[in-house]
Amino acid sequence: MTDMASLMEDRAAAKVISDNLRKPVDWDSPKIARNIKKRYAAERRFKMYGLVAIGIALLALCMLATSIGSKGYSAFYQTYVQLEVHFDPAVIDPDGTGDPAVIGRANFDGLIKQSLRDRFPDVTSRSDKRDLYGIVSGGASYDLRERVLENPSLIGQTRTIWLISGDDFDMLNKGYIDPTVAEGDRRLNDQEVSWYNELVEAGAVEKQFHTRFFTSGDSREPELAGIWGAAVGSFYTLLVTLALSFPIGVLAAVYLEEFAPKNRFTQIVEVNINNLAAVPSIVFGLLGLEVYLNVMHLPRSAPVVGGLTLALMTLPTIIIASRAAIKAVPPSIRQAALGLGASPVQTVTHHVLPLAMPGILTGTIIGMAQALGETAPLLMIGMVAFIVDIPGGALDPATVLPVQIYLWADSPERAFVEKTSAAIMVLLAFLVLMNGLAVYLRKKFERKW
Amino acid sequence: MAAVSQSAMAAKPSVENPKMTARNLDLFYSDNQALYEVDLDIAEKQVTALIGPSGCGKSTFLRCLNRMNDTIDGVTIKGEVTLDGRDIYDKRIDVVQLRARIGMVFQKPNPFPKSIYDNVAYGPRIHGLVNSRDELDEIVMTSLERAGLLKEVKDRLQSPATGLSGGQQQRLCIARAVAVSPEVILMDEPCSALDPIATAKVEELIDELRSNYTIVIVTHSMQQAARVSQRTAFFHLGKLVEVGETDQIFTNPKDERTKGYITGRFG
Amino acid sequence: MSLSFLLLAVAALCALSFYFGRQRAVALSGGRHSNLHSLPVHYGAYTAAWCGLPALALLLIWYMFQGSVIEALIVSDLPQEILEDSGRLSLALNSISLIAAGNGQHLSVEPEIVDAGRRLANIQTIASAALVVVMLSGAVLGLSLSYRKITADMRARNNIERIARYVMIACSAIAILSTVGIVFSLLFEALHFFTKINPLEFLFGLEWSPQTAIRADQVASEGAFGAIPLFVGTLLITLIAMCVAVPIGLFSAVYMGEYASPKFRAIAKPALEILAGVPTVVYGFFAALTVAPFLRDNGAILGLDVSSESALAAGLVMGIMIIPFVSSLSDDVMSQVPKxxxxxxxxxxxxxxxxxxxxxxxxxxPGIVGAVLLAVSRAIGETMIVVMAAGLAANMTANPLQAVTTVTVQIVTLLVGDQEFDSAKTLSAFALGLVLFLVTLGLNVFALKVVQKYREKYD
Structure with missing residues (x-):
């Protein structure tokens, strides 16, 4: 037996070694003690690196949040100026018809300018007057018109009314324009600042909650711009995305997990799904531009095209999450159903899918949240246009929240900075809501098999 | 060995001049108690075998001896374990040093994904036991020699350890443990993942190592316990049922449960 | 009839056919379900599927071709001189669609265009009416055919399950279709581009200035399409991002996995994941409005000339965005190292x-390398941060304080606004997109392979 022979040989060798045994280590020697000290110092250092790394990441998160929050909170308030407006019948309804069409066409802007001139009678030069008119926003005349149309008895009266102020004036009131810097370095000249001071002293300047920000569409005037248009656009876009990617994703996941034979087709599908999940989003935008716009001639800037593009993007997320959820359903359930004579399709629809649904929904919500925050592919398909109207359907030109943020971030007006930050806060609020829902679903239906 | 065995009383946990002792040792995993009042002495330069059915606590006990249970969350230990008369759970005891003094070999061979040389050199390096490359070389060679592996690997010390066969890997792990000159070596079913020939080699090696080290071995195989150990402790349901000379335990067990296990009525 | 109404109508028809099919089956069974091969529901589902699926398929096919067919019809009637000038043609098509939509009153265009606009409006009306007819007749046809086929011993369940299986296969195939779609749309336009610009010049040229004249009367330089400066810029920003993300991500993963108490982990881990959930446009805004000015001002204090669109700002913020990605992937990988x-x-x-x-x-x-490669691919493809915080000037520099531009920035810049699908300027975006797609795809495939191999090793 050669094994035995080699064993004996090894044994002989070991005997020789054990004769000149090394002395046992003196664990209390100063050298070892020093070494131990060094090692523990290294251990503490290493641990600190980890803590510092997490600290940096969390610090970045905090900085992001504070930077957005501190820039944006003021956008929820808007400066209003109190003026005495005389609803001059000669301007509004010279013939006294009371016809809303006539009133609607009236020059309310002129009324506001008149009351501004009345408030500051010593302003005479043309350029000074133009500055003066900047105190009140161009949108204030629409508010006046609404007011009169609602209550025609105002005509002929003089009322003290709060009017929405212009953006520079708003910025001054919110402290973003520093009146102490040199006149040439700020958007408002000394005269405008003095008007402001005079109005403040008279108690005619006030900040009010800015509902318009939530109810109106985009505008070139920061004080008139709102996010409702973009929010509705986002809604339609997500609706299309969900309508396509949810059924397709779930069906594909069911097929791959429950029915697909292990063949080439399945393999290719799996490889494709994994790779699609990692394709840069902008490439999906190029696909959308080429296929939906250039080949299929679907309308540009429409939520339906955005939804189609985002659906392809979210599909891998939904498929992967759904497959994981389906896989988590234990085989015993399937065997029980099959054992009772249910067909495979019945087994899936009656047992597997209902049990996997919470997981599938969680994955879908997360996919939708991703789609809601996506910007780049939508720039490619023209959802970046300046659109004032609130979209009425999935085929109307629209923009979405993240693109609105991008557009405003690009605008030069100082006042758009706060609008952008505020829009980001709204977008983040939606995302927190969606992710919270996903977490809730997961917690509520979490099941240990 | 003769001196120890003469003075040792059968079925009595204590031996004279024990290397390690455990007294009143209780261990809990969160709320579940896994060990109950274990009293056991480990005799110096002997092989002590821990036997018993699965889940009886023998591996858990073994891991108490070098505080490997510290790495598991939720483990609490009551009682006392000493090495050379000093409580190893004392706050002043440094667990890092303790584990160097009490080496461990695991159930599955677990060589690091490094070269054979680096595997053996790992311990001496981290503990700062050597001053020069030559010294390290010597330790690696001696340890490999001692583990009976040198002849097989001396031409490929720089090749990855994961390329060795299972039995070679386990002997490499023994060499790795030996390289830090431990006083005690704990072995947790070291042969359970090996084939019979590799098992024979490792058993042979254990017998060799006994002249220099105190060895505690957990084993599932009663034959192995009979072959390699001088003392045997039988664990059952977290309690130490019986301990004594291996011959006595296997030929004349005092406890019914031990008898039942040895004769194969349960286990 | 709008599309949503049409879809609703088809859905209603489906519901109706489900009811009919079920009723017929019940009638055939004579009140005893055991006389039927399948449950009545299956007969209902069978007729509903045969009603809805053909209609949907018709809709899909219709939409794929409607646009190009209508455009061909309109273009074929336009005067020759417009057809010859591509710039005028696209302008004319724009006006035509405006007129057709009823928004063309203010346009001053040739009468032919106005005519064409009216014709387009006409055709569109006819087309949508035709679509309604085609779809509904498809639905009704499917309904009546399948309804007639129902007999007591028809294997309705097997039938409907086979249909379900085909539908599922079709859904799975969409993953392949979108890859094919990406490849073809990129390849098609990129090849178009390469007929105008030599591919070698594109891949190895050192100068990038795509501003060519779109119309003949515009004054503009001859465009240069050497993409190397873009690649250099992309790599520079990616490198900066990786310098931030890899150490921080790796060390946070180590701390989370090995040191952190469960309580700490329960708070810090979701907090880190928030970083991954923040939309990129928000990071872009942060980089452009907070980080970049901060760097510029502090650079000025130190006497450094930091560009306000420095690669550093974009790279830093991109790195922050990628931290959770690196950390969760390497956490995964490290937790797989056997105990x-x-x-x-x-x-x-x-x-x-x-x-x-x-x-x-x-x-x-190996697993960590795979994770880092995936992160690199993500950084390369990231768009919004660089669009908002990096510059447009194609500088060839390794200085992180200067402005550079990236592949994604150029794609966005080239395609937002006027698109001219026969000018090299617009088409170059697709060539860049193709490069981007191939590089990220290669990185992903390689990284996934590495990670997979790693997993197998420890399974």
Missing amino acids: SLRDGSYGLGATKSETIRNVIFPAAL
């Missing part, structure tokens, strides 16, 4: 950090 290796190291008296550095890192290295 026995840790035990072996601890059993020899190694400290935690020694175990991590000497045993876990080397063991997890």
Whole structure:
């Protein structure tokens, strides 16, 4: 037996070694003690690196949040100026018809300018007057018109009314324009600042909650711009995305997990799904531009095209999450159903899918949240246009929240900075809501098999 | 060995001049108690075998001896374990040093994904036991020699350890443990993942190592316990049922449960 | 009839056919379900599927071709001189669609265009009416055919299950279709581009200035399409991002996995994941409005000339965005290192950090490399941060304080606004997109392979 022979040989060798045994280590020697000290110092250092790394990441998160929050909170308030407006019948309804069409066409802007001139009678030069008119926003005349149309008895009266102020004036009131810097370095000249001071002293300047920000569409005037248009656009876009990617994703996941034979087709599908999940989003935008716009001639800037593009993007997320959820359903359930004579399709629809649904929904919500925050592919398909109207359907030109943020971030007006930050806060609020829902679903239906 | 065995009383946990002792040792995993009042002495330069059915606590006990249970969350230990008369759970005891003094070999061979040389050199390096490359070389060679592996690997010390066969890997792990000159070596079913020939080699090696080290071995195989150990402790349901000379335990067990296990009525 | 109404109508028809099919089956069974091969529901589902699916398929096919067919019809009637000038043609098509939509009153265009606009409006009306007819007749046809086929011993369940299986296969095939769609749309336009610009000049040229004249009367330089400066810029920003994300991500993963108490982990881990959930446009805004000015001002204090669109600002913020990606991937990878290796190291008296550095890192290295590669691919493809915070000037520089531009920035810049699908300027975006797609695809495939191999090793 050669094994035995080699064993004996090894044994002989070991005997020789054990004769000149090394002395046992003196664990209390100063050298070892020093070494131990060094090692523990290294251990503490290493641990600190980890803590510092997490600290940096969390610090970045905090900085992001504070930077957005501190820039944006003021956008929820808007400066209003109190003026005495005389609803001059000669301007509004010279013939006294009371016809809303006539009133609607009236020059309310002129009324506001008149009351501004009345408030500051010593302003005479043309350029000074133009500055003066900047105190009140161009949108204030629409508010006046609404007011009169609602209550025609105002005509002929003089009322003290709060009017929405212009953006520079708003910025001054919110402290973003520093009146102490040199006149040439700020958007408002000394005269405008003095008007402001005079109005403040008279108690005619006030900040009010800015509902318009939530109810109106985009505008070139920061004080008139709102996010409702973009929010509705986002809604339609997500609706299309969900309508396509949810059924397709779930069906594909069911097929791959429950029915697909292990063949080439399945393999290719799996490889494709994994790779699609990692394709840069902008490439999906190029696909959308080429296929939906250039080949299929679907309308540009429409939520339906955005939804189609985002659906392809979210599909891998939904498929992967759904497959994981389906896989988590234990085989015993399937065997029980099959054992009772249910067909495979019945087994899936009656047992597997209902049990996997919470997981599938969680994955879908997360996919939708991703789609809601996506910007780049939508720039490619023209959802970046300046659109004032609130979209009425999935085929109307629209923009979405993240693109609105991008557009405003690009605008030069100082006042758009706060609008952008505020829009980001709204977008983040939606995302927190969606992710919270996903977490809730997961917690509520979490099941240990 | 003769001196120890003469003075040792059968079925009595204590031996004279024990290397390690455990007294009143209780261990809990969160709320579940896994060990109950274990009293056991480990005799110096002997092989002590821990036997018993699965889940009886023998591996858990073994891991108490070098505080490997510290790495598991939720483990609490009551009682006392000493090495050379000093409580190893004392706050002043440094667990890092303790584990160097009490080496461990695991159930599955677990060589690091490094070269054979680096595997053996790992311990001496981290503990700062050597001053020069030559010294390290010597330790690696001696340890490999001692583990009976040198002849097989001396031409490929720089090749990855994961390329060795299972039995070679386990002997490499023994060499790795030996390289830090431990006083005690704990072995947790070291042969359970090996084939019979590799098992024979490792058993042979254990017998060799006994002249220099105190060895505690957990084993599932009663034959192995009979072959390699001088003392045997039988664990059952977290309690130490019986301990004594291996011959006595296997030929004349005092406890019914031990008898039942040895004769194969349960286990 | 609008599309949503049409879809609703088809859905209603489906519901109706479900009811009919079920009723017929019940009638055939004579009140005893055991006389039927399948449950009545299956007969209902069978007719509903045969009603809805053909209609949907028709809709899909219709939409794929409607646009190009109508455009061809309109274009074929336009005067020759417009057809010859591509710039005028696209302008004319724009006006035509405006007129057709009823928004063309203010346009001053040739009468032919106005005519064409009216014709387009006409055709569109006819087309949508035709679509309604085609779809509804498809639905009704499917309904009546399948309804007639129902007999007591028809294997309705098997039939409907076979249909379900085909539908599922079709859904799975969409994953392949979108890849094919990406490849073809990129390839098609990129090849178009390469007929105008030599591919070698594109891939190895050192100058990038795509502003060519779109119309003949515009004054503009001859465009240069050397993409190397873009690649350099992309790599520079990616490198900066990786310098931030890899160490921070790796060390946070180590701390979370090995040191953190469960309580700390329960708070810090979701907090880190928030970083991954923040939309990129928000990071872009942060980079452009907070980080970039901060760097510029502090650079000025130190006497450094930091561009306000510096690569550093974009790279730093991109790195922050990628931290959770690196950290969760490497956490995954490191937790897969078998416990026995840790035990072996601890059993020899190694400290935690020694175990991590000497045993876990080397063991997890392939997986970590895979994770980093995935992160690199993500950084390369990231768009909004660089669009908002990096510049447009194609500088060839390795100085992170200067402005550089990236592939994605150029794609966005080239395609937002006027698109001219026969000018090299617009088409170059697709060539860049193709390069971007191939590079990220290559990185992903390679990285996934590495990670997979790694997983197999420790399974």
